[in-house]
Amino acid sequence: MSEASIIANCKKGDRIAQKTLFDAYAKGMLLLCRRYVRDKEDAEEVLLNGFQKFFATIERFEYSGDNSIGGWLKKIMVNECFMFLRKNRNITFVEEEFAENITLDEEVFEKMNAGIILQLINALPDGYRMVFNLYVIEGYNHREIATLLNISEGGSKSQLNRAKAFLQKRLVNKQIVL
Amino acid sequence: MRTDRAEEIIRQKITALETTEDDTSVDTGKLWEALHRQSNKNISRKKQFAFYWAAAAIVLIIIAIGFLLLPAQVNYNDTLATTEPTDTSAAIFCTIETTNEEAFSSEYLDPPGMYAMPADAMICYNTNIPDTILSD
Numbered sequence: 001m002s003e004a005s006i007i008a009n010c011k012k013g014d015r016i017a018q019k020t021l022f023d024a025y026a027k028g029m030l031l032l033c034r035r036y037v038r039d040k041e042d043a044e045e046v047l048l049n050g051f052q053k054f055f056a057t058i059e060r061f062e063y064s065g066d067n068s069i070g071g072w073l074k075k076i077m078v079n080e081c082f083m084f085l086r087k088n089r090n091i092t093f094v095e096e097e098f099a100e101n102i103t104l105d106e107e108v109f110e111k112m113n114a115g116i117i118l119q120l121i122n123a124l125p126d127g128y129r130m131v132f133n134l135y136v137i138e139g140y141n142h143r144e145i146a147t148l149l150n151i152s153e154g155g156s157k158s159q160l161n162r163a164k165a166f167l168q169k170r171l172v173n174k175q176i177v178l
Numbered sequence: 179m180r181t182d183r184a185e186e187i188i189r190q191k192i193t194a195l196e197t198t199e200d201d202t203s204v205d206t207g208k209l210w211e212a213l214h215r216q217s218n219k220n221i222s223r224k225k226q227f228a229f230y231w232a233a234a235a236i237v238l239i240i241i242a243i244g245f246l247l248l249p250a251q252v253n254y255n256d257t258l259a260t261t262e263p264t265d266t267s268a269a270i271f272c273t274i275e276t277t278n279e280e281a282f283s284s285e286y287l288d289p290p291g292m293y294a295m296p297a298d299a300m301i302c303y304n305t306n307i308p309d310t311i312l313s314d
Contacts, residue, residue: 019210022206022209022210022213023206023210026204026206026209026210027199027200027201027204027206028196028197028198028199029196030199030201030204030209031195031196031199031201032196035192044209044212047209048209048212048213048216049216051213052213052216052217052220055217070197103182103184104182104184104185104188105184106183106184106187108184109184109187109188109191110187112191114191114192114194114195115195117188117191117192118192118195121188121192135185136185136188136189137188137189137192137193139189
């Protein structure tokens with residue numbers, strides 16, 4: 001069954017189509033949730049809330065090709081993660097300017113396994129990790145991040161550079177096995 | 179377009195990992211069941227919420243109707259007070275429990291037509307009542 005017809009059936013409230021969609025995306029979305037919410041059970045709670053929202057608002061979703069479901073789900077999940085973190089954690093962002101503009105070593109990351117990169121990202125402190133995930137992986141710009149996290153654009157840039165410096169330091173210290 | 183090549187590599191690798199993720203330790207069946215339970219719970223919560231709102235609305239409507247009826251009764255009693263008979267020997271001091279004018283009847287009153295009110299709604303507390311009224 002094509003994704004377009006699965007979506008059409010989901011809109012009709014077809015449970016089998018909903019389960020097919022859930023099975024196809026749940027694992028990947030759980031991984032995304034765990035990039036923001038480290039605890040597995042918390043991440044699962046966020047995932048379920050996200051899917052519930054997805055199915056509740058599926059009428060408004062227009063299928064427009066291969067990546068459209070994943071893209072839409074990602075947006076929902078990221079928002080759910082932020083709602084969860086705002087409710088349950090008190091995350092502080094360092095607003096001070098971080099003068100140094102850090103550039104990560106591309107060769108190191110080229111050789112590195114995706115699972116290890118994920119471990120590295122998950123080891124970042126909460127504030128750094130959120131900005132790093134949003135900017136580098138989700139592709140948000142600093143203005144969008146600033147709005148989402150209620151910080152300044154400079155604060156967002158600063159968090160990103162601090163995150164990169166943290167990653168670089170871990171690589172230099174050879175704490176990560178390539 | 180991002181210029182940092184390392185960032186681009188990280189983004190591609192993580193996106194690919196999340197797209198092709200097949201972690202066997204994640205039981206999607208269990209998660210699906212949990213999603214079902216959660217949505218059912220939410221539905222019953224919604225029903226409960228709707229029930230409480232409906233109950234509150236009914237109570238408010240009853241209170242509102244009560245407030246609307248109260249002034250009507252008071253007004254009628256005021257009118258009644260001005261039509262008290264002068265002949266106290268056969269006087270009936272009554273209060274009224276309805277404002278339905280069609281149900282009014284004065285045929286048993288003395289003098290007839292002196293004060294109109296529904297015969298079945300009268301609570302009379304004067305013992306000096308003519309037999310013509312009591313016998314009916």
